[in-house]
Amino acid sequence: xxxxxxxxxxxxxxxxxxxxxxxxxxxxxxxxxxxxxxxxxxxxxxxxxxxxxxxxxxxxxxxxxxxxxxxxxxxxxxxxxxxxxxxxxxxxxxxxxxxxxxxxxxxxxxxxxxxxxxxxxxxxxxxxxxxxxxxxxxxxxxxxxxxxxxxxxxxxxxxxxxxxxxxxxxxxxxxxxxxxxxxxxxxxxxxxxxxxxxxxxxxxxxxxxxxxxxxxxxxxxxxxxxxxxxxxxxxxxxxxxxxxxxxxxxxxxxxxxxxxxxxxxxxxxxxxxxxxxxxxxxxxxxxxxxxxxxxxxxxxxxxxxxxxxxxxxxxxxxxxxxxx
Amino acid sequence: xxxxxxxxxxxxxxxxxxxxxxxxxxxxxxxxxxxxxxxxxxxxxxxxxxxxxxxxxxxxxxxxxxxxxxxxxxxxxxxxxxxxxxxxxxxxxxxxxxxxxxxxxxxxxxxxxxxxxxxxxxxxxxxxxxxxxxxxxxxxxxxxxxxxxxxxxxxxxxxxxxxxxxxxxxxxxxxxxxxxxxxxxxxxxxxxxxxxxxxxxxxxxxxxxxxxxxxxxxxxxxxxxxxxxxxxxxxxxxxxxxxxxxxxxxxxxxxxxx
Numbered sequence: 331x332x333x334x335x336x337x338x339x340x341x342x343x344x345x346x347x348x349x350x351x352x353x354x355x356x357x358x359x360x361x362x363x364x365x366x367x368x369x370x371x372x373x374x375x376x377x378x379x380x381x382x383x384x385x386x387x388x389x390x391x392x393x394x395x396x397x398x399x400x401x402x403x404x405x406x407x408x409x410x411x412x413x414x415x416x417x418x419x420x421x422x423x424x425x426x427x428x429x430x431x432x433x434x435x436x437x438x439x440x441x442x443x444x445x446x447x448x449x450x451x452x453x454x455x456x457x458x459x460x461x462x463x464x465x466x467x468x469x470x471x472x473x474x475x476x477x478x479x480x481x482x483x484x485x486x487x488x489x490x491x492x493x494x495x496x497x498x499x500x501x502x503x504x505x506x507x508x509x510x511x512x513x514x515x516x517x518x519x520x521x522x523x524x525x526x527x528x529x530x531x532x533x534x535x536x537x538x539x540x541x542x543x544x545x546x547x548x549x550x551x552x553x554x555x556x557x558x559x560x561x562x563x564x565x566x567x568x569x570x571x572x573x574x575x576x577x578x579x580x581x582x583x584x585x586x587x588x589x590x591x592x593x594x595x596x597x598x599x600x601x602x603x604x605x606x607x608x609x610x611x612x613x614x615x616x617x618x619x620x621x622x623x624x625x626x627x628x629x630x631x632x633x634x635x636x637x638x639x640x641x642x643x644x645x646x647x648x649x650x651x652x653x654x
Numbered sequence: 655x656x657x658x659x660x661x662x663x664x665x666x667x668x669x670x671x672x673x674x675x676x677x678x679x680x681x682x683x684x685x686x687x688x689x690x691x692x693x694x695x696x697x698x699x700x701x702x703x704x705x706x707x708x709x710x711x712x713x714x715x716x717x718x719x720x721x722x723x724x725x726x727x728x729x730x731x732x733x734x735x736x737x738x739x740x741x742x743x744x745x746x747x748x749x750x751x752x753x754x755x756x757x758x759x760x761x762x763x764x765x766x767x768x769x770x771x772x773x774x775x776x777x778x779x780x781x782x783x784x785x786x787x788x789x790x791x792x793x794x795x796x797x798x799x800x801x802x803x804x805x806x807x808x809x810x811x812x813x814x815x816x817x818x819x820x821x822x823x824x825x826x827x828x829x830x831x832x833x834x835x836x837x838x839x840x841x842x843x844x845x846x847x848x849x850x851x852x853x854x855x856x857x858x859x860x861x862x863x864x865x866x867x868x869x870x871x872x873x874x875x876x877x878x879x880x881x882x883x884x885x886x887x888x889x890x891x892x893x894x895x896x897x898x899x900x901x902x903x904x905x906x907x908x909x910x911x912x
Contacts, residue, residue, distance in 0.1 A: 476798070479798060603826065604824055604826035604833040604835055604884075606726065606728050606766035606835065606884040607726035607766070607768065607882075608714040608715060608716075608726040608727050608728035608766055609714060609728055609766070610726075611714065611715075611716050611726065612714060627717070627718070630716050630717065630718075630720070631720045633716075633726075634716065634719075634720035634721050634724070634726075635720065635721075638724070641835075641882065642822075644824050644835075645822040645823060645824050645835060645836070645837055645882075646822060646823075646824070647820070647821075647822050648821045648822060648823040648836065648895075648907035648908065648909050649907060649908045649909075649910075650820065650821065650905070650906070650907050651894070651906045651907060651908055652906060
């Protein structure tokens with residue numbers, strides 16, 4: 331009798347498990363849609379706005395702003411997103427905006443959320459700075475593995491495609507748009523910034539962050555401050571950062587510079603005072619910076635990326651006296 | 655037990671209960687981090703003394719390990735009187751024991767270091783004080799993993815051989831003594847990377863100018879390559895550092911205030 335009851339309970343349990351198993355793939359399939367919506371920010375210029383947060387299973391890695399410029403000759407795409415799936419959905423969304431083909435892709439920097447959608451643009455020339463291409467030959471596989479770990483099933487079928495063409499700094503007219511490329515170093519060793527003079531739109535890539543903690547895994551802070559100064563002298567109406575909302579002024583440039591300058595001075599002072607790296611993780615962050623998205627996590631990451639070099643400068647070689 | 659006459663079921667049950675009581679007395683207090691390895695760690699590493707979780711054992715570490723080869727940690731148990739020994743371990747590391755520090759008179763119960771982490775894990779610091787009790791603190795560290803089974807960066811090149819054991823250091827005057835920070839050039843190979851035998855510093859003695867020992871650091875395999883240590887001392891003036899590794903290499907240096 332007891333066994334009968336148990337069997338009934340177990341039977342019910344199996345039914346529940348079976349029904350869940352049936353539901354799981356269906357709901358997962360529904361959620362694997364980035365829901366990309368083109369936002370028109372200027373005539374012929376569109377941005378697909380990403381979440382202003384860190385990579386997660388919920389956002390599928392869609393944390394950056396990708397851009398499209400519709401020229402008379404065809405579409406120029408700025409960054410392809412974090413996965414093959416994103417690249418494919420981006421391409422479909424662009425097809426909804428224009429009948430013309432995609433003629434060029436520009437990749438702002440080597441970070442994975444910028445180029446892992448390249449598979450969907452294999453038939454198009456993909457441009458990046460020479461340094462970015464060089465670094466991707468070394469690191470693209472590791473970046474891809476890491477993204478699989480961070481956003482899981484969204485990455486299905488994603489393989490890194492290295493940009494095919496070296497971008498050259500300078501201005502050229504493409505389908506009626508005067509496009510200027512700047513190739514800089516600081517945020518990463520191969521930052522590419524694109525300015526559409528015809529529409530007054532600056533695609534700053536990772537050089538400028540807006541209301542989000544700047545990321546530093548490949549950064550040289552002094553070079554970055556120089557880059558920001560260069561961008562602040564440019565003439566534009568709209569600024570599209572890789573991360574954070576589109577801006578109508580130069581304030582995000584000044585804010586990014588203020589934070590980068592603060593990081594540099596804070597690390598310099600701490601290392602000079604003998605502060606350990608673990609202590610440096612928990613130094614006070616001024617309110618204007620701690621309010622940015624993904625803080626204090628990005629600050630802690632920066633300690634890991636950068637503080638060691640400041641420590642080294644404050645640990646001179648001691649007088650070796652030989653073991654005894 | 656004496657209530658039971660003969661071997662009856664109630665008697666057996668009572669016996670079992672008593673055994674459980676006895677076991678419970680010897681069992682460590684539950685880990686606030688609910689580490690699955692905690693009971694085992696306590697048994698293997700902390701036997702022989704009672705254990706209490708104590709908020710005065712402070713551990714500074716990142717929430718997530720950005721670099722699994724170099725996770726910075728600082729243990730500060732200076733609020734506890736008469737600290738004799740600090741033992742730091744990562745419960746889920748393949749080699750859990752990270753480092754030990756014995757502060758003598760003249761050294762505060764503070765130790766900063768970096769270590770290699772293999773996966774997300776609790777980090778525990780156990781502090782044995784003169785009251786004969788292990789005072790324990792813990793933090794949780796998230797990590798992607800792999801730090802312990804990677805070859806050292808040095809093992810891929812030859813340059814380190816000429817600098818093995820070389821010490822760089824800084825000594826900062828503080829109102830209550832001085833802060834010592836020093837780095838030793840050493841691969842600190844765990845022995846878990848294929849084909850690379852275990853090779854690590856086993857002890858570093860910190861002495862004052864008169865030769866009085868202020869403390870001993872005992873690093874284990876997980877301590878990071880070219881390890882950088884931070885200590886707080888209740889003395890002033892120059893110091894001497896003397897260390898050795900598991901291959902018998904010896905190294906020493908004199909550190910003067912800045």
